[in-house]
Amino acid sequence: xxxxDVAAPASDADTxxxxxxxxxxxxxxxxxxxxxxxxxxxxxxVVKISFSETAIAxxxxxxxxxxxxxxxxxxxxxxxxxxxxxxxFLTTDSLYWRSYLSSVWIAGTSTVITLAIGYPxxxxxxxxxxxxxxxxxxxxxxxxxTSFLIRVYAWIGILSREGLLNKLLxxxxxxxPAQPLVIxxxxxxxxxxxxxxxxPFMVLPLYASLEKLDETLLEAAADLGCTPWRAFWQVTFPxxxxxxxxxxxxxxxPAVGEFVIPDxxxxxxxxxxxxxLWTEFxxxxxxxxxxxxxxILLLILVIPIVLFQNQQAKAQETGR
Amino acid sequence: xxxxxxxxxxxxxxLGMAFLYLPIVLLVIYSFNAGRNVAIWEGWxxxxxxxxxxxQQMLDAAWVTIRVGLLxxxxxxxxxTMAAITLVRHSRFFGRSLFSGMVSAPLVLPEVILGxxxxxxxxxxxxxxxxxxxxxxxxxFTMCYVAVVVQSRLVSFDRTLEEAALDLxxxxxxxxxxxxxxxxLPAVISGWMLAFTLSLDxxxxxxxxxxxxxxxxxxxxxxxxxxxxxxxxxxxxxxIIAVVSVGAIVASLQLKRAETERRRAEQMAAAGR
Numbered sequence: 221x222x223x224x225d226v227a228a229p230a231s232d233a234d235t236x237x238x239x240x241x242x243x244x245x246x247x248x249x250x251x252x253x254x255x256x257x258x259x260x261x262x263x264x265x266v267v268k269i270s271f272s273e274t275a276i277a278x279x280x281x282x283x284x285x286x287x288x289x290x291x292x293x294x295x296x297x298x299x300x301x302x303x304x305x306x307x308x309f310l311t312t313d314s315l316y317w318r319s320y321l322s323s324v325w326i327a328g329t330s331t332v333i334t335l336a337i338g339y340p341x342x343x344x345x346x347x348x349x350x351x352x353x354x355x356x357x358x359x360x361x362x363x364x365x366t367s368f369l370i371r372v373y374a375w376i377g378i379l380s381r382e383g384l385l386n387k388l389l390x391x392x393x394x395x396x397p398a399q400p401l402v403i404x405x406x407x408x409x410x411x412x413x414x415x416x417x418x419x420p421f422m423v424l425p426l427y428a429s430l431e432k433l434d435e436t437l438l439e440a441a442a443d444l445g446c447t448p449w450r451a452f453w454q455v456t457f458p459x460x461x462x463x464x465x466x467x468x469x470x471x472x473x474p475a476v477g478e479f480v481i482p483d484x485x486x487x488x489x490x491x492x493x494x495x496x497l498w499t500e501f502x503x504x505x506x507x508x509x510x511x512x513x514x515x516i517l518l519l520i521l522v523i524p525i526v527l528f529q530n531q532q533a534k535a536q537e538t539g540r
Numbered sequence: 541x542x543x544x545x546x547x548x549x550x551x552x553x554x555l556g557m558a559f560l561y562l563p564i565v566l567l568v569i570y571s572f573n574a575g576r577n578v579a580i581w582e583g584w585x586x587x588x589x590x591x592x593x594x595x596q597q598m599l600d601a602a603w604v605t606i607r608v609g610l611l612x613x614x615x616x617x618x619x620x621t622m623a624a625i626t627l628v629r630h631s632r633f634f635g636r637s638l639f640s641g642m643v644s645a646p647l648v649l650p651e652v653i654l655g656x657x658x659x660x661x662x663x664x665x666x667x668x669x670x671x672x673x674x675x676x677x678x679x680x681f682t683m684c685y686v687a688v689v690v691q692s693r694l695v696s697f698d699r700t701l702e703e704a705a706l707d708l709x710x711x712x713x714x715x716x717x718x719x720x721x722x723x724x725l726p727a728v729i730s731g732w733m734l735a736f737t738l739s740l741d742x743x744x745x746x747x748x749x750x751x752x753x754x755x756x757x758x759x760x761x762x763x764x765x766x767x768x769x770x771x772x773x774x775x776x777x778x779x780i781i782a783v784v785s786v787g788a789i790v791a792s793l794q795l796k797r798a799e800t801e802r803r804r805a806e807q808m809a810a811a812g813r
Contacts, residue, residue: 243712243713244630246622247622247625247626247630248622248626248630248633248639250619250622251619251620251622251623251626251639251643251683251687252626252635252639254619254679254680254683255623255639255642255643255680256642258658258661258676258677258679258680259642259645259646259657259680260638260642261661262657262658262660262661263657265657265660265661265664266653266656266657266660269660279663279664337556337559338556340548340549340552340556341552341553341555341556341557343549343552344545344548344549344550344551344552344553344556345553347544347545347546347549348544348545348549348553349544349545356553358789358792359557359560359561360560361788362785362788362789363560363561363564365737365784365785365788366564366780366781366784366785367740367741367758367777367780367781367784368741368743369741369743369758369761369762369765370564370567370761370777370780370781371563371564373567373761373765373769373773373777374563374564374566374567374777375563376765376769377566377567377570377769377774378563378566380769382577384566416559416560416563419556419559419560420560423556473648474648474650476650477649477650477651477652477653478650479650479651479652479744480743480744480762484765484766494650494651494652497652497656498652501656501748502747507660510656511656511660514652514653514656514657517650517652517653518649518653521648521649521650525645525648528648529644
């Protein structure tokens with residue numbers, strides 16, 4: 221792939237064939253090698269460290285593999301030092317499994333709430349005149365481009381004890397000034413944060429499937445004496461199901477491992493696994509435990525991720 | 541959908557949009573508050589913006605963020621475009637399913653896992669953490685988003701144009717730059733923009749992979765937010781929101797215009813034939 225190749229016309233068919241073989245190798249090879257080295261290898265390292273033991277050293281775990289120092293025999297001997305101790309530790313301390321359960325619970329509940337808020341919004345957008353739709357779509361996407369951290373931060377000023385929500389409720393006399401609502405640093409604030417941050421992820425796939433809906437089906441249902449409410453549940457909702465499923469996965473999967481929202485909006489009683497992992501790593505400097513937490517989190521997420529990708533593949537096939 | 545929106549539809553749109561925008565609007569308004577307390581309005585003032593301008597640490601952080609963003613988005617766009625071409629055009633090569641798995645996984649994996657694994661890689665190969673490790677980490681996760689965006693454009697791509705060029709003796713590389721790239725350019729540009737904003741926005745992966753001396757704006761904002769809400773943070777957030785929204789709106793309008801012009805050109809070419 222030199223400048224000469226680009227400039228010279230391919231009078232020689234053989235040169236062209238060779239360039240394309242080399243080009244093919246580069247186009248496939250470069251991103252492949254990058255992802256292998258910066259995604260797959262790090263992953264294997266996490267798995268390996270999760271089987272190591274914590275040590276007061278740099279790096280803070282044993283055994284440390286150094287192929288250049290140990291050679292083949294030394295490396296094999298060190299493999300024997302790997303242990304399941306970290307995983308045993310995870311089962312003995314209830315903090316970890318309670319974190320996993322509560323992450324899944326919080327993510328699941330937030331997904332249902334997001335669906336309940338996102339569906340009417342997406343439905344309304346799909347029923348708007350065609351010329352409004354790009355504008356509405358842009359308005360839903362725009363917050364997604366704006367910083368996640370900033371959007372979570374914005375809620376602190378609203379939900380805090382002296383925040384804007386309490387100010388508003390006190391001024392209209394709904395809340396006693398002596399006893400303001402305590403929302404910030406509770407799990408409620410985490411729900412609000414997740415629903416708010418992930419709402420665009422729910423609305424976009426819902427809108428995509430509702431927009432394609434054939435209006436004549438609803439007319440047919442109405443002609444046959446079906447009430448609008450029943451027509452919605454028997455026609456609209458089942459047809460929008462691919463969007464519902466995609467939206468739910470898109471909210472649920474990232475919400476399980478969320479760190480920023482429980483850390484900034486949640487309190488000490490809000491257990492979420494992303495936060496537990498962060499604490500293990502940065503505050504306790506326990507790398508093997510942090511790695512084991514990551515491995516188990518991944519195992520939990522593998523099921524929804526695989527289901528999601530199958531569903532996407534199926535949707536793409538039927539869409540074409 | 542010819543009946544038009546009902547009052548119920550309009551209400552749910554209004555409430556939904558209010559929910560999406562009210563927190564951001566309040567944040568922006570209170571960045572102009574004269575008082576230190578974020579919830580008590582004491583009149584308009586731009587003093588927090590001036591205070592920001594004097595905050596050398598904040599300016600340094602902004603500069604690091606922009607450099608990481610520009611560099612990582614550009615490399616990620618090249619790698620992501622190559623990955624998209626690989627996935628769409630090359631259906632058979634060794635380890636294809638592994639590759640497509642690796643490209644789609646970072647889209648759904650929790651950031652804490654990605655950050656932790658990259659950090660452990662840098663530690664085990666003895667790479668000093670800082671600007672470069674953060675940039676590499678950002679390239680790795682943003683290139684997957686670029687790949688998805690470019691892939692969707694390549695799927696609906698008319699390959700006969702490329703074949704015509706190749707038949708007329710145009711070398712593959714030149715065919716790519718004079719036929720393929722111009723046609724997929726809107727997707728490549730939006731991929732770049734997405735990569736840039738994701739990099740600008742990232743806190744978790746940056747916190748894991750950064751080192752001394754390389755603090756980005758999200759890391760700086762995060763450490764200050766933990767100490768409490770301040771109008772100065774509202775001010776920096778407002779600036780970021782303004783830059784990103786203007787960029788996103790201008791880019792999408794631009795892309796739409798390019799698309800319409802391209803369609804018109806295609807129609808004219810078809811009519812002239």
